[in-house]
Amino acid sequence: MSAMTQIRETFRRDQVWSFLQPAQASVDVSKDILLYVEDLNVSFDGFKAINNLNLYINDGELRCLIGANGAGKTTLMDIITGKTEPDSGSVWFGQTHNLLEQDEAAIAHLGIGRKFQKPTVFEEHTVFTNLELSLKTNKAVLPTLFARLSTQQKARIQEVLDTIGLSEQQDQMAGSLSHGQKQWLEIGMLLASDSRLLLVDEPVAGMTAEETERTAELLTSLAGKHTVVVVEHDMAFVRSIARTVTVLHQGSVLAEGTMDEIQANPDVIEVYLGEDPEGEAA
Numbered sequence: 309m310s311a312m313t314q315i316r317e318t319f320r321r322d323q324v325w326s327f328l329q330p331a332q333a334s335v336d337v338s339k340d341i342l343l344y345v346e347d348l349n350v351s352f353d354g355f356k357a358i359n360n361l362n363l364y365i366n367d368g369e370l371r372c373l374i375g376a377n378g379a380g381k382t383t384l385m386d387i388i389t390g391k392t393e394p395d396s397g398s399v400w401f402g403q404t405h406n407l408l409e410q411d412e413a414a415i416a417h418l419g420i421g422r423k424f425q426k427p428t429v430f431e432e433h434t435v436f437t438n439l440e441l442s443l444k445t446n447k448a449v450l451p452t453l454f455a456r457l458s459t460q461q462k463a464r465i466q467e468v469l470d471t472i473g474l475s476e477q478q479d480q481m482a483g484s485l486s487h488g489q490k491q492w493l494e495i496g497m498l499l500a501s502d503s504r505l506l507l508v509d510e511p512v513a514g515m516t517a518e519e520t521e522r523t524a525e526l527l528t529s530l531a532g533k534h535t536v537v538v539v540e541h542d543m544a545f546v547r548s549i550a551r552t553v554t555v556l557h558q559g560s561v562l563a564e565g566t567m568d569e570i571q572a573n574p575d576v577i578e579v580y581l582g583e584d585p586e587g588e589a590a
């Protein structure tokens with residue numbers, strides 16, 4: 309290769325130098341478990357929000373987390389994502405990443421993405437740009453050195469657009485999307501950022517019946533390639549997507565199993581004061 313060709317190759321605009329590419333975190337799931345939460349405790353002003361909590365999420369599963377208001381669901385998500393520090397216990401991502409030793413940015417970089425109940429898309433940007441901004445690239449150098457996306461990156465965005473069903477809206481401003489479409493875009497942003505574990509908080513709140521159905525299809529289609537933990541109060545929706553449901557109560561796991569097992573569980577029935585867990589009490 310001539311010196312000139314070598315220089316041209318080095319500065320090709322459609323390629324990112326390998327040393328600038330983020331190292332793909334390797335996650336050891338040889339025991340089939342992606343997330344280990346063990347003996348977890350956290351108190352706020354003496355109140356135990358998380359109380360000796362033990363939870364294991366298998367690699368590739370879709371898990372639903374339910375529980376009454378104040379059961380500790382949000383606090384658990386806050387601990388997993390590095391927002392809240394527990395008093396004791398451990399949280400591991402695969403067998404080698406101790407999440408309690410990492411900050412929020414490092415945890416996100418490892419492949420743990422969180423979607424809050426309220427969509428937080430960039431309203432003034434197109435759907436495509438929202439996904440582009442979420443690609444796992446070195447943001448510090450991308451805008452200045454590499455103005456154009458590589459073919460591979462474009463293909464990745466198209467793949468995500470197909471998955472979330474927004475290919476036709478890709479040039480539309482995110483602010484003009486319906487509530488449901490914004491939620492799907494935000495899930496797409498987690499996919500574009502290569503999140504391996506998706507923590508999804510109340511995805512169908514405020515959605516129409518049709519949007520809810522499409523969200524169920526989307527989340528179930530992600531399981532396998534991704535691991536999805538859904539916190540949801542809508543029991544009909546949980547029934548439509550869940551294989552395994554975990555019930556939290558007063559910061560601990562009260563019950564775990566299929567929806568039928570959960571509904572037949574005497575502890576769950578007692579906590580729900582005899583109410584049908586299909587009702588709004590969760």
Ligand SMILES: Nc1ncnc2c1ncn2[C@@H]1O[C@H](COP(=O)(O)OP(=O)(O)OP(=O)(O)O)[C@@H](O)[C@H]1O
Nearest residue numbers: 352353356357375376377378379380381382383384
């Ligand atoms: N930063 C905090 N300071 C004080 N108390 C807190 C804090 N965060 C959470 N709590 C308390 O911890 C308990 C668990 O709250 P958490 O938000 O985790 O419950 P949740 O299951 O997510 O409820 P919801 O379904 O209403 O969102 C609640 O009693 C809450 O008031």
